[in-house]
Amino acid sequence: MSLSVKRVETKPYEGQKPGTSGLRKAVKVFQQPNYTENFIQAILNSIHPLPGSVLVVGGDGRYFGKEAVDIIIKIAAANGVAKLIVGQNGILSTPAVSTLIRKYQVTGGIVLTASHNPGGPDNDFGIKFNSSNGGPASDSVTEKIYEITKTISFYNIVPDLNVDVSKLGETNVQIGGKPFTVQVIDSVADYLALMKEIFDFAKIKSLIQGSSSRPPFKLLINSMHGVTGPYVEHIFIKELGAAKDNTVNTVPLPDFGGHHPDPNLTYAADLVTAMKNGDYDFGAAFDGDGDRNMVLGKKAFFVTPSDSLAVLANNLNCIPYFKKTGVKGFARSMPTAAAVDRVAAAQKKEIFETPTGWKYFGNLMDAGRLSICGEESFGTGSDHIREKDGIWAVLAWLSVIAELGESVEQILLKHWKTFGRNYFTRYDYENCESAPCNEMMKKLEEKVTSPSFVGQSLSSQGKTFVVKKGDNFEYVDPVDKSVAKNQGIRVLFEDGSRLIYRLSGTGSSGATVRLYAESYEPASGSITVEASVALQPLVQVALDLSELQKFTKRDKPTVIT
Ligand SMILES: O=P([O-])(O)O[C@H]1O[C@H](COP(=O)(O)O)[C@@H](O)[C@H](O)[C@H]1O
Numbered sequence: 094m095s096l097s098v099k100r101v102e103t104k105p106y107e108g109q110k111p112g113t114s115g116l117r118k119a120v121k122v123f124q125q126p127n128y129t130e131n132f133i134q135a136i137l138n139s140i141h142p143l144p145g146s147v148l149v150v151g152g153d154g155r156y157f158g159k160e161a162v163d164i165i166i167k168i169a170a171a172n173g174v175a176k177l178i179v180g181q182n183g184i185l186s187t188p189a190v191s192t193l194i195r196k197y198q199v200t201g202g203i204v205l206t207a208s209h210n211p212g213g214p215d216n217d218f219g220i221k222f223n224s225s226n227g228g229p230a231s232d233s234v235t236e237k238i239y240e241i242t243k244t245i246s247f248y249n250i251v252p253d254l255n256v257d258v259s260k261l262g263e264t265n266v267q268i269g270g271k272p273f274t275v276q277v278i279d280s281v282a283d284y285l286a287l288m289k290e291i292f293d294f295a296k297i298k299s300l301i302q303g304s305s306s307r308p309p310f311k312l313l314i315n316s317m318h319g320v321t322g323p324y325v326e327h328i329f330i331k332e333l334g335a336a337k338d339n340t341v342n343t344v345p346l347p348d349f350g351g352h353h354p355d356p357n358l359t360y361a362a363d364l365v366t367a368m369k370n371g372d373y374d375f376g377a378a379f380d381g382d383g384d385r386n387m388v389l390g391k392k393a394f395f396v397t398p399s400d401s402l403a404v405l406a407n408n409l410n411c412i413p414y415f416k417k418t419g420v421k422g423f424a425r426s427m428p429t430a431a432a433v434d435r436v437a438a439a440q441k442k443e444i445f446e447t448p449t450g451w452k453y454f455g456n457l458m459d460a461g462r463l464s465i466c467g468e469e470s471f472g473t474g475s476d477h478i479r480e481k482d483g484i485w486a487v488l489a490w491l492s493v494i495a496e497l498g499e500s501v502e503q504i505l506l507k508h509w510k511t512f513g514r515n516y517f518t519r520y521d522y523e524n525c526e527s528a529p530c531n532e533m534m535k536k537l538e539e540k541v542t543s544p545s546f547v548g549q550s551l552s553s554q555g556k557t558f559v560v561k562k563g564d565n566f567e568y569v570d571p572v573d574k575s576v577a578k579n580q581g582i583r584v585l586f587e588d589g590s591r592l593i594y595r596l597s598g599t600g601s602s603g604a605t606v607r608l609y610a611e612s613y614e615p616a617s618g619s620i621t622v623e624a625s626v627a628l629q630p631l632v633q634v635a636l637d638l639s640e641l642q643k644f645t646k647r648d649k650p651t652v653i654t
C-alpha cells in the first residue's frame with residue numbers, strides 16, 4: 094500500500110508549555126482543531142535526526158487516548174518516522190513505556206496520560222515525550238518543544254492511513270516511497286519479563302500463597318480503574334498466585350469510574366476502608382498511568398512515601414537485581430522527607446536532593462551514581478528504568494517482607510528505632526485562583542530571603558522554631574551542570590524541621606498550592622505519635638507565615654497526606 098502525505102496549514106496555540114510531566118490540559122482543549130496535531134508535530138520537530146527514528150506510543154487508556162494514538166500514527170508516518178511500537182489498544186503504563194524504550198533502544202516515546210488527574214470528556218488528557226534513556230524529556234528538550242509550538246505554521250499528515258491497534262502484529266506501508274511500520278505489541282509482556290529479572294518471583298509467590306509454617310499473606314491491590322489493571326492481573330494473579338479477590342478495580346476505564354486515580358489517603362479511601370478491619374496484611378493502590386504507588390500495612394497502617402523509600406533503600410539486599418548491580422547512590426526530591434538521607438549516611442553512599450519531577454533523576458542514573466530514589470508524591474523507583482514504577486515498588490516491598498518475615502508495621506518501627514523518624518505531612522489546596530497564589534508565593538519569597546529572616550523565632554502552640562535559612566530552591570545537576578531555578582520556597586529551622594511551599598506543575602488549570610512540613614525525632618524520642626499531632630505546631634507556623642488561608646480563600650486543604 095502506498096499513501097500520500099498532506100501538508101496542513103495551522104496556527105500556534107498559546108500555552109503548550111509542558112509542566113512537571115508533559116502537557117496536561119482538559120480533554121476539550123486537546124479536541125480543538127489542530128491542537129493535538131500541532132503538539133505532536135512540535136515533538137517530532139524536536140527530534141534530530143527524525144527520518145528513520147523509532148518511537149514507543151501508549152497511554153493509560155483514558156478518554157481521547159485512542160484518538161491521540163490515531164493522530165500520532167498519521168503524523169509520524171508523514172514525517173519520516175520509520176516505526177512506531179504501540180501498546181495493544183493504545184494501552185501502556187508509563188513504566189512499561191520506559192521499559193520498551195530501553196529494551197529496544199529506540200529514539201524515544203510518547204506517553205498519553207494525565208497521570209492521577211480525573212479522565213473523561215470533561216476532565217484531563219496529557220501528552221508527554223520521553224527521551225532515548227526512557228525518561229521524561231529534560232527541561233532543555235521540553236523548552237525546545239514549547240518554542241516550536243509558538244511558531245508552528247503547518248503539520249504533515251497521512252489522512253488515509255488507518256491502523257487497527259486492537260490487533261497484535263505489524264502493519265507495513267509505503268509513504269512517499271519509504272517504508273513505515275506500526276508494530277502493535279502486548280502491553281504487559283516486556284514489562285513482566287523485566288520484573289522477573291529483577292525479583293525472585295518464586296519467593297514472593299510462596300509468601301503470598303503461604304506454606305506449612307506460614308499462613309498466606311493476604312494482599313489487596315487496587316488499580317483504581319487505571320492502566321495497571323492488566324499488569325496486576327497478570328503479575329499478581331497469574332504469576333504470583335494471588336486470589337482473584339486480592340485485586341480490585343482492574344478494568345481500565347476511560348473515566349476511571351468517575352474517580353481521581355490518585356493513590357493517597359483521600360482518593361484511595363476505599364482501599365483504606367477495606368483494610369481497616371485487619372482482613373488484609375498488605376494493601377496498595379496505583380495512579381492512572383501506573384507510576385505512583387501507596388503502600389499500607391495491616392489495618393491500613395500508612396507508610397509515607399518518604400519512609401517507603403528509606404525502608405527499601407535500607408533493604409536492597411532482599412532484591413536480586415541489586416545483588417547484581419551493587420548499590421550506587423540514593424536520591425529524593427527536595428520536598429520529600431529526609432529519612433533516606435540517614436540510610437545513605439549509614440551506608441556511606443551518595444545522596445542527591447533534586448527538584449520535584451522524575452526527569453531530574455535520569456542523569457544521575459545514566460551516570461551510574463543512583464540506584465533508588467523517590468518522591469513524597471507517591472513515587473518510588475530505581476535505575477531499572479527511568480520512570481517511577483508503582484508495581485515495582487509493591488514487588489520490592491513484598492521481597493523485603495518475604496525476606497524479613499515481619500509485618501509492614503514491624504518493619505517501620507524497627508526502622509524508626511534505628512534511624513529516628515522523619516515526621517512528614519503535605520497539605521494540598523487544589524484548584525485555587527492563580528493570581529492570589531502567585532502573589533502569596535512572591536510575598537513569601539521576599540519574606541524568607543530578607544536578611545532579617547534568619548535567626549527569627551516563629552512560635553505556635555507552645556513550640557518555637559528558629560529560622561536557620563530561607564530560599565527558593567535551586568538545583569545544579571551534578572552531571573551536566575544544568576540549572577533549575579524556582580523549585581520551591583524553603584524554610585529550614587535550627588532543629589532540622591523544614592517547611593516547603595510549591596505550586597504544583599501537574600494541574601491542568603488554576604493553581605494547586607502544596608505545603609510540606611517535616612520534623613525529625615531521634616530514635617530515643619517519641620517516634621510513635623500520629624504525624625498530624627506531631628506536626629500540628631509546625632503546620633500552624635507555616636499557615637501564619639504564608640497567610641495561606643487568606644490568599645487561597647480556603648480554611649482547610651483539599652487533601653492531606
Ligand atoms: O503526575 P506524575 O505521576 O507523572 O508525577 C509527576 O508529578 C509529581 C508531582 O508534581 P507536582 O507536585 O508538580 O504536581 C512529581 O513528583 C513527579 O516526579 C512527576 O513525574
Ligand SMILES: [Mg+2]
Nearest residue numbers: 208380382384
Ligand atoms: Mg502518574
